[in-house]
Amino acid sequence: MSAAQPILEVRDLCVSHGKVEALHHVSLKVEAGQIVTVIGPNGAGKTTLLSAIMGVLPHSRGEIAYLGHAQGEIEVERMVAQGMTLVPESRALFGEMSVEDNLLLGAFMRHRLGHRDEHATMERVFGIFPRMKERRAQMAGTLSGGERQMLAVGRALMAKPRLLLLDEPSLGLAPLIVREIFRIVADLKKSGVAVLLVEQNARAALQIADYGYVLETGEVAIEGSSDQLQDDPKVIESYLGLGGKH
Amino acid sequence: MDFQIALLLGQDGITNGAIYALLALALVLVFAVTRVIFIPQGEYVAFGALTLAALQAGKLPGTLWLLLGMGIAVAAIDLALAVKRGTARRIPGIVGWNIVYPAALTALLWLIKPAELPLAAQVLLALAVVVPLGPMVYRLAYQPLAEASVLVLLIVSVAVHLTLVGLGLLFFGAEGSRTPAFSEGNLEIAGFTIGGQTIWVVIASLVLIVTLYQLFERTLYGKALRATAINRVGARLMGISTTMAGKLSFLLAAAIGAFSGILIAPITTIYYDTGFLIGLKGFVGAIIGGLASYPVAAAGAVLVGLLEAFSSFYASAFKEVIVFTLIIPVLLWRSLTTRHVEEEE
Numbered sequence: 001m002s003a004a005q006p007i008l009e010v011r012d013l014c015v016s017h018g019k020v021e022a023l024h025h026v027s028l029k030v031e032a033g034q035i036v037t038v039i040g041p042n043g044a045g046k047t048t049l050l051s052a053i054m055g056v057l058p059h060s061r062g063e064i065a066y067l068g069h070a071q072g073e074i075e076v077e078r079m080v081a082q083g084m085t086l087v088p089e090s091r092a093l094f095g096e097m098s099v100e101d102n103l104l105l106g107a108f109m110r111h112r113l114g115h116r117d118e119h120a121t122m123e124r125v126f127g128i129f130p131r132m133k134e135r136r137a138q139m140a141g142t143l144s145g146g147e148r149q150m151l152a153v154g155r156a157l158m159a160k161p162r163l164l165l166l167d168e169p170s171l172g173l174a175p176l177i178v179r180e181i182f183r184i185v186a187d188l189k190k191s192g193v194a195v196l197l198v199e200q201n202a203r204a205a206l207q208i209a210d211y212g213y214v215l216e217t218g219e220v221a222i223e224g225s226s227d228q229l230q231d232d233p234k235v236i237e238s239y240l241g242l243g244g245k246h
Numbered sequence: 247m248d249f250q251i252a253l254l255l256g257q258d259g260i261t262n263g264a265i266y267a268l269l270a271l272a273l274v275l276v277f278a279v280t281r282v283i284f285i286p287q288g289e290y291v292a293f294g295a296l297t298l299a300a301l302q303a304g305k306l307p308g309t310l311w312l313l314l315g316m317g318i319a320v321a322a323i324d325l326a327l328a329v330k331r332g333t334a335r336r337i338p339g340i341v342g343w344n345i346v347y348p349a350a351l352t353a354l355l356w357l358i359k360p361a362e363l364p365l366a367a368q369v370l371l372a373l374a375v376v377v378p379l380g381p382m383v384y385r386l387a388y389q390p391l392a393e394a395s396v397l398v399l400l401i402v403s404v405a406v407h408l409t410l411v412g413l414g415l416l417f418f419g420a421e422g423s424r425t426p427a428f429s430e431g432n433l434e435i436a437g438f439t440i441g442g443q444t445i446w447v448v449i450a451s452l453v454l455i456v457t458l459y460q461l462f463e464r465t466l467y468g469k470a471l472r473a474t475a476i477n478r479v480g481a482r483l484m485g486i487s488t489t490m491a492g493k494l495s496f497l498l499a500a501a502i503g504a505f506s507g508i509l510i511a512p513i514t515t516i517y518y519d520t521g522f523l524i525g526l527k528g529f530v531g532a533i534i535g536g537l538a539s540y541p542v543a544a545a546g547a548v549l550v551g552l553l554e555a556f557s558s559f560y561a562s563a564f565k566e567v568i569v570f571t572l573i574i575p576v577l578l579w580r581s582l583t584t585r586h587v588e589e590e591e
Binding site: 054073077081085090091092104105106108111112 | 470479483484485486
């Protein structure tokens, strides 16, 4: 643990869907410049966790501190304005708009706050995803699965986030593309972006993460550095399968 | 029917069709962004025309009191929320838009004599009174129910419509009004006369449609509105708030409605409740476009205008029946040809 303040600290978080409590007393931390992953089976509450941190879902108990400030009631717009961006599992692209317009809208909040650097940022995003530059005039709805994920991540980067929340970026993608996406996520760390990565593909996630949490039925079952988790017999048995650490 | 009469009816149909097209575009916009079927759209038509007529008659329009009253109501709610949430930085904006602006406009209209101003200035003043009512109606009636179903929002629309028509009767009385034409004279082409105001209506509608297109294609805020219509969740994650998008679309709808009313006020006598029927014909156009396609909605609205004009010649007693019956085959055709697509959340 570094002495600096964590960029995100979730304490004792409870979230309910109607009468069903989906998250029970979850606590986690993301330090500046870290990749932290949350792994676990389907239905463990991983997506719910990200939605609550972003303010898409309200939480019933607990506290979320971002950049050292307790947030109280969370509003999506305020979190975006403070440099937190979520790439949801559905990607939530604007299908009937061009790749370029999708990217521009990623900078909407920065533009509203008076920054006028969206074109320079777009060139940087094109540097990371050259294929998006080739397809800039194409409608987002016509892209392939991998390209859609690249666009979703690229659009999130247009907001110049300090903390990027990624929900299942590997979902439905071919292994080669998964590897490329994870390489890019690992590279983001070098440019100072902290990442909270939710994944079912535990092996790929732990390879690039600094720290990990295993979420089971709405509770943190195991946590530790990614090296510890990759050696943990329970994690190996349930999530990594035969072979364990590579 | 000879050629002369056909041309006359065609001219009539295109003039009305242009107005219906503007209203159809506003209805599609509001529905796409907020899922509200905006029945009160026509009230802005009547308010725009009657506010202009009141200014020209040297009276303070009743819509001004509505603006002041709704401004106070919006400010009271938003100030209470700002204090509760500790967002003091929002207070100047709330007071400025909802209290200071209506008060300043009232003072201005009271001090200057709008009746003696040139027409363009009178039009701008009428728009300045009516257009801000759009976002205020959104704030008071729809924003608290932004997550409600389309049906609930439709019921709210009926309530807003009835309220505004009632207020219209209170403000302007049962008497109709007509304003002077924008310019004197007619245009003669090959022995055929085209009314001066017809040319104004058609050109102004085309300019407005092109402006709207540019707004949606070129500006970031226009793109933000389209994005909200395509994927509400995705738009929120970009920081485009549902409230901002709602207010912006209602602002545009009010502007389109009020401007349409001002355009047709020299051609037809406008009563406090005339807007409803005009708005409904725009709605038929919007339905032809499936409440989704702007170009089809506009074309459909022009078709409604032409159909109305020609049926008024052949079967004038049934002209409204014919126009509204058009909805039935259109709905049948749409339900048979379009696949229902679940909204992506």
